[in-house]
Structures are given as C-alpha cells and as structure tokens.
Amino acid sequence: xxxxxxxxxxxxxxxxxxxxxxxxxxxxxxxxxxxxxxxxxxxxxxxxxxxxxxxxxxxxxxxxxxxxxxxxxxxxxxxxxxxxxxxxxxxxxxxxxxxxxxxxxxxxxxxxxxxxxxxxxxxxxxxxxxxxxxxxxxxxxxxxxxxxxxxxxxxxxxxxxxxxxxxxxxxxxxxxxxxxxxxxxxxxxxxxxxxxxxxxxxxxxxxxxxxxxxxxxxxxxxxxxxxxxxxxxxxxxxxxxxxxxxxxxxxxxxxxxxxxxxxxxxxxxxxxxxxxxxxxxxxxxxxxxxxxxxxxxxxxxxxxxxxxxxxxxxxxxxxxxxxxxxxxxxxxxxxxxxxxxxxxxxxxxx
Numbered sequence: 001x002x003x004x005x006x007x008x009x010x011x012x013x014x015x016x017x018x019x020x021x022x023x024x025x026x027x028x029x030x031x032x033x034x035x036x037x038x039x040x041x042x043x044x045x046x047x048x049x050x051x052x053x054x055x056x057x058x059x060x061x062x063x064x065x066x067x068x069x070x071x072x073x074x075x076x077x078x079x080x081x082x083x084x085x086x087x088x089x090x091x092x093x094x095x096x097x098x099x100x101x102x103x104x105x106x107x108x109x110x111x112x113x114x115x116x117x118x119x120x121x122x123x124x125x126x127x128x129x130x131x132x133x134x135x136x137x138x139x140x141x142x143x144x145x146x147x148x149x150x151x152x153x154x155x156x157x158x159x160x161x162x163x164x165x166x167x168x169x170x171x172x173x174x175x176x177x178x179x180x181x182x183x184x185x186x187x188x189x190x191x192x193x194x195x196x197x198x199x200x201x202x203x204x205x206x207x208x209x210x211x212x213x214x215x216x217x218x219x220x221x222x223x224x225x226x227x228x229x230x231x232x233x234x235x236x237x238x239x240x241x242x243x244x245x246x247x248x249x250x251x252x253x254x255x256x257x258x259x260x261x262x263x264x265x266x267x268x269x270x271x272x273x274x275x276x277x278x279x280x281x282x283x284x285x286x287x288x289x290x291x292x293x294x295x296x297x298x299x300x301x302x303x304x305x306x307x308x309x310x311x312x313x314x315x316x317x318x319x320x321x322x323x324x325x326x327x328x329x330x331x332x333x334x335x336x337x338x339x340x341x342x343x344x345x346x347x348x349x350x
Contacts, residue, residue, distance in 0.1 A: 004223070005265035009272040011258055012052060016281040018045040019143065020289075020313060024306055027289045029136040032302035044254065046146055049282075050206045051255035052262065053150060054157075054213025061157055062218070074154045076328045077279075081320050082147060085283040086117045088316070089128070089140045092287050096294050099130035113140070120148040135293050143286045145202075152203040153210045160214055173215040180207030181248065189244065208251035216259050223264070230260030275326060280317025288313045 022042035025033040057074070064070035090110075097104040104110060107129040116124035117140075126139040163172030187200035199205075221229070233256040241249060261267070271277075289309050292298065298305035 004263075005268055006262055007265050007268035008052060008056060008262040009276065009278070010267050010269065011262045012049070012276075012278040013271055013281065015045040015048050015052075015258070016278040016285070018042065019282060020285040020310070023143070023286060023289055024309065027135065027137050027286070028293045028298040028302065028305060030298045030302035030305065033298075033306065044250075047206070047209045047250065047254045048258040049146070050150070050153070050209040051213040051258050053153065054210035054215075054255070055217045055259050055262075056213075057154060057157060058161075058214040058217035061161060067158060070158075071154070073330060073333075074151075076330065077325075077333075078147065078151065080328045081279055081283055081325050082120075082144075083118065084320055084324050085141065085144075085287070086114065088284065089117070089287050090114060092291050093128035093131040093140065096132065096291060097128065097130040098133065104129060117141075117144065120144075120151060122148075132290050132294055135290060137290070139286075140290065141283075141286045143282060149203045149206050153207065156204075156207070157214065160211060161218075164218060169215060169219055173211055176211035177208050177251070180204045180211065181251065184208075184247070188247070209255055212252060212255040213259060216255065226260045226263045229256040230264065233257035233260060275318070275321040277314065277317045277321055280320040280325070281313055284316040284320070285309070285313045288316065 018040045019042045021036050021040040022045070024030075025036045060073055061070050064073065090113075093110070093113075094101065094104060099107065109125065109127075109129045113125045113128050116122060122141070122144040126142065128140055131140065132138045160172060160176055163175055166172075167175070184200050184205040187196045187205070191199070233253045236249065236253045237257060292305050292309045292312070297308055
C-alpha cells in the first residue's frame with residue numbers, strides 16, 4: 001500500500017451502506033422509503049467493491065511471500081465472517097419460521113440451505129422453509145451471490161499477474177478485459193434466455209472491474225493521473241449515461257471513480273481504527289432487513305424500521321469484527337494492526 005494518505009476504508013464502508021439503503025426499500029416494500037431507489041444504487045456499489053478488491057488484493061498479492069500465503073490471507077479474511085452469517089441466517093430462520101421449531105429442524109430444506117450456502121452456492125437454496133414467505137422477497141441473504149464471484153476473482157489473480165509478467169501490464173489487462181467484456185456482452189445481448197442477465201453478472205462478467213483495479217495497483221499512476229481519472233469519471237457519472245454502451249463504459253468509469261476517490265484520501269477520518277466493518281455490514285444487512293420486515297416494524301413506521309435495521313446491522317458487524325474476523329487475520333494485516341494500535345493508544349490514555 002502507498003504511504004500516502006488514502007480513504008479505502010471509508011469508501012468501502014460507504015459502498016456497504018449504499019447496498020444497505022438500496023435494499024431497505026426493496027425488502028421492506030415501504031412506500032415511505034421509495035425515494036431511496038433514486039439515490040442509492042446497489043449495482044454501482046457492488047461493482048465498486050469489485051474494483052477496490054482488485055486494487056487491494058493485488059497489493060496483498062505483491063506483499064505475499066508465496067502463493068500459499070496469499071490464499072491463506074484470502075481465506076482468513078472471507079470465510080470466518082461468511083460462516084458466521086450463515087449461522088445467523090439459520091438462527092433468524094429458526095426464530096421467524098411459520099412451521100414451528102420441530103418441523104423447521106427436521107425439514108431437509110433447512111440442511112440443504114446450510115450445505116449449499118456454506119459451499120458458496122447460495123443460488124441452489126436461497127430460502128429456508130417457512131421463513132419470510134410473506135415478505136416482498138423470500139431469500140434469506142440475496143447479497144451473498146457476490147462472495148462466490150469474489151472468490152473466483154481471487155483465484156484468477158495469480159493468472160492475471162502471470163500475464164503481467166509475460167506480456168506486460170497493459171497487454172495483460174487487455175486480455176482480461178476482452179474475456180470479461182465478451183462474457184458480459186454475449187449473455188446480456190446475444191443469449192436469448194431469461195437467465196441471460198443473471199449469468200452475465202457472474203464470473204467473469206465482473207472481471208473487468210476487478211482487473212482495472214488490479215492494473216491501477218501495479219501500474220501505480222501518480223496523484224495527478226488519479227485526479228484526472230477521478231475528474232473524468234465524475235463528469236461521466238454526472239451525465240447519468242444509460243443503455244448498453246453505458247454498461248461497458250461503467251467497467252472503466254466505476255473503478256476510476258472509487259479508486260480515484262480512495263487514493264486521493266480527502267475523505268479519510270480514520271475509520272480503520274475501529275476495524276473493517278464494511279464486510280460485516282454487507283454480510284449482515286440483508287437478513288437483518290428481512291427480520292425487521294417480518295416483525296412488522298416497517299409497517300409501524302418505515303423510518304423506525306430503517307433505524308432499527310441500521311443499528312442492528314452495525315452492531316452485528318462490530319461484534320463479528322471484534323470477536324471473529326480480527327482474530328483470524330494475520331498480525332501483519334492493516335486492519336488488525338490499526339485496531340491494535342488504537343486500543344493500545346486508548347489504554348495508555350486510560
């Protein structure tokens with residue numbers, strides 16, 4: 001990571017909040033929250049996550065002594081909190097099911113859900129029996145589809161670095177873009193099937209966002225170049241371009257915007273000292289919104305329901321970080337070292 005000031009922590013947390021707010025209206029069905037659909041775009045946030053992941057994970061790859069160390073760091077970062085949220089969904093289901101405890105625990109679908117989701121195959125069984133059937137959306141955690149894509153991108157990163165070494169950074173990026181764009185274009189425009197749009201957004205349809213993030217990590221453009229890229233992306237986003245061409249332009253503009261903003265560091269206020277809450281917010285927000293919807297709080301008062309969901313999500317994210325995620329990270333991790341330093345400073349002041 002550059003020694004210069006950055007705000008990757010803040011931008012990632014902001015993207016997680018955008019996903020939370022975007023899903024709040026969709027999952028609750030509350031008319032009072034309809035305005036959120038115009039202001040918060042989960043699709044943009046997810047693609048921004050993939051771009052920042054390409055940047056940060058490439059830095060992690062470069063700092064790893066071996067391929068084994070690189071993959072160990074990825075597993076330590078992703079798997080513990082992911083397993084915890086599957087357990088959380090199970091407990092929420094046990095509480096919210098309409099079937100009764102015994103029927104829920106003896107239903108094969110319950111265990112099919114646990115097996116499929118723990119294997120990162122949530123699309124095989126997105127629901128639990130008798131849970132959230134009356135909600136606008138029945139899925140337990142529709143946000144988890146991105147995690148399997150993220151894992152595939154982690155696996156392809158060593159291949160991308162091999163291309164960098166053999167062909168050069170620009171040519172390696174070009175091949176990754178060609179592969180990802182071809183996949184996306186075919187399943188979006190040339191595959192005449194209702195599942196085309198769903199398949200298009202899977203791996204490697206998200207590869208261009210990740211690959212451009214990776215390229216910016218290894219090419220290390222200077223501050224002036226990043227400011228220029230940020231400026232171009234801001235102008236592009238201001239025009240709110242739409243249509244098929246925009247989907248392809250987004251693959252370059254979204255990474256330029258989120259990484260440019262993160263690299264400039266203007267929004268840095270030290271959120272990393274608290275820990276990396278962005279992952280927990282992303283994982284826990286969906287089932288929490290579903291539970292708050294099931295309890296009827298959004299019907300009582302939409303903004304009360306939203307406030308409860310936000311507080312519960314952030315509380316769960318903090319607990320996940322404090323008692324699960326941090327303990328699995330290597331001591332060299334930026335997040336663990338930042339949190340340890342913050343606690344040491346607080347202890348010394350006490």
